[in-house]
Amino acid sequence: MSIRRRDFLKIAGVSAIAGIGGVSALSLLKIKGSEASSYIEDPKTLKGKRWAIAIDIQKFQTPEDYARVINACHSIHNVPDIGNPKEEIKWIWTESYEHSFPSQDYGNPYIQDHLKKKPFLVLCNHCDNPPCVRVCPTKATFKRKSDGIVMMDMHRCIGCRFCMAGCPYGARSFNWRDPRPYIKKINPEFPARMKGVVEKCTFCYQRIAVGLQPACVEASKGAMIFGDLADPNSEIRRVLSSRYTIRRKPELGTNPSIFYIIGG
Amino acid sequence: MLETALKGSRTYWIWILFLLTIIGIGLIFYIKQFIVGLGITGMSRDVSWGFYISQFTFLVGIAASGVMVVLPYYLHNYKAFGRITILGEFLAIAAVLMCMLFIFVDLGQPLRVLNVILHPTPNSVMFYDMIVLSGYLFLNALVGWTALSSERKGVPPPKWLKIFVIISIVWAPSIHTVTAFLYQGLPGKHFWMTAIMAARFLASAFSSGPALLIILALIIRKFTKFDPGKEAIQALGKIVTYFMITNVFFLGLEFFTAFYSAIPAHTHPFVYLYAGLEGYNKLVPLMWLSNILAIISLVLLVIPQLRRNEMLLAIASVCVFFSLWIDKGFGLIVGGFVPNSFEKITEYWPTIPEVLIALGVWSIGFLVLTILYKIAVSVREEVGSIDIHH
Numbered sequence A: 001m002s003i004r005r006r007d008f009l010k011i012a013g014v015s016a017i018a019g020i021g022g023v024s025a026l027s028l029l030k031i032k033g034s035e036a037s038s039y040i041e042d043p044k045t046l047k048g049k050r051w052a053i054a055i056d057i058q059k060f061q062t063p064e065d066y067a068r069v070i071n072a073c074h075s076i077h078n079v080p081d082i083g084n085p086k087e088e089i090k091w092i093w094t095e096s097y098e099h100s101f102p103s104q105d106y107g108n109p110y111i112q113d114h115l116k117k118k119p120f121l122v123l124c125n126h127c128d129n130p131p132c133v134r135v136c137p138t139k140a141t142f143k144r145k146s147d148g149i150v151m152m153d154m155h156r157c158i159g160c161r162f163c164m165a166g167c168p169y170g171a172r173s174f175n176w177r178d179p180r181p182y183i184k185k186i187n188p189e190f191p192a193r194m195k196g197v198v199e200k201c202t203f204c205y206q207r208i209a210v211g212l213q214p215a216c217v218e219a220s221k222g223a224m225i226f227g228d229l230a231d232p233n234s235e236i237r238r239v240l241s242s243r244y245t246i247r248r249k250p251e252l253g254t255n256p257s258i259f260y261i262i263g264g
Numbered sequence B: 001m002l003e004t005a006l007k008g009s010r011t012y013w014i015w016i017l018f019l020l021t022i023i024g025i026g027l028i029f030y031i032k033q034f035i036v037g038l039g040i041t042g043m044s045r046d047v048s049w050g051f052y053i054s055q056f057t058f059l060v061g062i063a064a065s066g067v068m069v070v071l072p073y074y075l076h077n078y079k080a081f082g083r084i085t086i087l088g089e090f091l092a093i094a095a096v097l098m099c100m101l102f103i104f105v106d107l108g109q110p111l112r113v114l115n116v117i118l119h120p121t122p123n124s125v126m127f128y129d130m131i132v133l134s135g136y137l138f139l140n141a142l143v144g145w146t147a148l149s150s151e152r153k154g155v156p157p158p159k160w161l162k163i164f165v166i167i168s169i170v171w172a173p174s175i176h177t178v179t180a181f182l183y184q185g186l187p188g189k190h191f192w193m194t195a196i197m198a199a200r201f202l203a204s205a206f207s208s209g210p211a212l213l214i215i216l217a218l219i220i221r222k223f224t225k226f227d228p229g230k231e232a233i234q235a236l237g238k239i240v241t242y243f244m245i246t247n248v249f250f251l252g253l254e255f256f257t258a259f260y261s262a263i264p265a266h267t268h269p270f271v272y273l274y275a276g277l278e279g280y281n282k283l284v285p286l287m288w289l290s291n292i293l294a295i296i297s298l299v300l301l302v303i304p305q306l307r308r309n310e311m312l313l314a315i316a317s318v319c320v321f322f323s324l325w326i327d328k329g330f331g332l333i334v335g336g337f338v339p340n341s342f343e344k345i346t347e348y349w350p351t352i353p354e355v356l357i358a359l360g361v362w363s364i365g366f367l368v369l370t371i372l373y374k375i376a377v378s379v380r381e382e383v384g385s386i387d388i389h390h
């Protein structure tokens, strides 16, 4: 059953209604009595082999700039606000330069002020060589072959939290209790999670499937650039080849897909 | 043979009742955890493994240590261990059961535990841990039970058993090696990323396990007519001594590497554990207690005159057991998460429900152990033999 659901998840076109391992989508499948693969992909689906985001930090100026991006993600994805740092759930948030890039320049007091004081947006890096996928004992965390998105199957996750220990970026959150009462306004288009499973940024696979950019990118008003690393003519490739960018903890060999544009 | 567990003295039944009570309390709190979620524990987004996983780690060591009595007896024909191999094997059974239960109570979605088997994932170390642990449980149950049955009938154990004994000897270190691999292969967890982790695990296992066996053997001698034998207990004492020295040596290696290289990410967890970091120091008293217990035990163990005194050996064993329990059953896991991936600090301390659930699991282990030991001892008392040859 779940295998079919997974194949199904991989079919971008339907994922939009499916949501994360969506129950509703599964019942839909049963009603129609057809195999997932018989679904036709939405012609609007964005095509890419390895999605990535470049964050232009200079374009984030006011606290509002950050809040808009974070809220865009958290509101549509039913990310709860537990109000307790111990049980916090977050998909995208800010950390200081020093904490985002601890290996970059540990404890350097002389770096430029604008870096030292600047909040950096952090989220799942959708690593090309993701340790979270390597350690997961059930394949509930898996890398989608078609476009490199590191996906979550919340219906398979056993809540062992091995992936949280394995992720060197602190990108993952665990549902220490039922999150539903803590979601301000439930978005019925996207499934809410249950207690006891791990979650994280899913690169808005449900939006990509219908031809939309990730919600955070859209809300950033040009401060975040989304695109396909495998396409030499993509905008992101042009940006990466013309401006100085860094990634978090590159020495670990995870090969992150989130880039930070530092210099001009 | 099971029926022998049903006939016991008053003390035996009081002990069983006591364990059942603790199990009951643990169960009540587990039900609460099942309904509310793991939020009732002290774990957090930053320290996402805690008491349960630490207990699991420690107990894998206890399980593996059974080999320390099985190996000398079967491979070197060391007769003095003939009477206690069964104690080692049965201890391993109880310990592996506790390991499995601790993994289970740590799961956020326990009802989906079978997903590990339904969707086998050979790139996950957890997959191998599941295999080696269940294999080890099976081997010890098979060997222990068969040997004891033959003994009761007064016949030597069947020849084929030897093959399984040898497999179990090779298998024992694997369970602790694989468990170390759960931790030592994670990028970005500097405290765990050390090639010596598996070796350290084995050294601490082979000292804490036999130390527990010494304590158990002395208890059995006090309460039953079965005497595990002075020589066997002394031999165990020597095993504890050598492996405790090795363990402390390995810990020293870790300290050297961290502090001589002076790489902040490597020193921070040690500083946090033993001195406190940026004002956070919840674990410091415990870690020092562990160190002090280790030193006391080493003094008592290394000096032969002291070690030969059974009372002092018992004290040393208790010290070793608790020292390593703190080190591995607490500090090792928490230290891996402090500081977190952002070099920030969130501290961990177990909650009361969490501790009670853990105590419940320990009690289940001790209940199984008590029943198994009761059977073994009853058989020995029945046969009344002094020299038992497997």
Ligand code: SF4
Residues within 6 Å of the ligand: A123, A124, A125, A126, A127, A130, A131, A132, A133, A150, A166, A167, A168, A169, A170, A171, A172, A200, A254
């Ligand atoms: S950032 Fe963490 S969760 Fe995301 S893919 Fe990399 S290892 Fe996995």
Ligand code: SF4
Residues within 6 Å of the ligand: A135, A136, A137, A138, A139, A140, A141, A156, A157, A158, A159, A160, A161, A162, A163, A164, A197, A198
């Ligand atoms: S918590 Fe879920 S996703 Fe993470 S490793 Fe365990 S089963 Fe996989």
Ligand code: SF4
Residues within 6 Å of the ligand: A072, A073, A074, A077, A091, A092, A123, A200, A201, A202, A203, A204, A214, A215, A216, A217
């Ligand atoms: S890509 Fe989508 S899921 Fe990920 S942080 Fe941005 S909005 Fe959230």
